[in-house]
């Protein structure tokens with residue numbers, strides 16, 4: 001896939017979280033007590049709820065402009 005920002009070729013991959021799901025936070029939202037992303041949108045492409053799996057979302061990374069394009073569901 002070509003980068004929609006600079007037009008360079010991108011690398012396909014995934015952004016992987018550790019223990020907890022990744023969340024999207026609008027720039028106007030602040031972390032609750034500076035720690036918790038309350039009210040954030042969960043970004044996780046897992047089809048199961050297995051505690052042994054890791055949250056992830058598929059996407060593309062542009063090595064030229066250093067942007068990551070994520071395919072949220």
Ligand SMILES: [Zn+2]
Nearest residue numbers: 003006062065
């Ligand atoms: Zn780019």
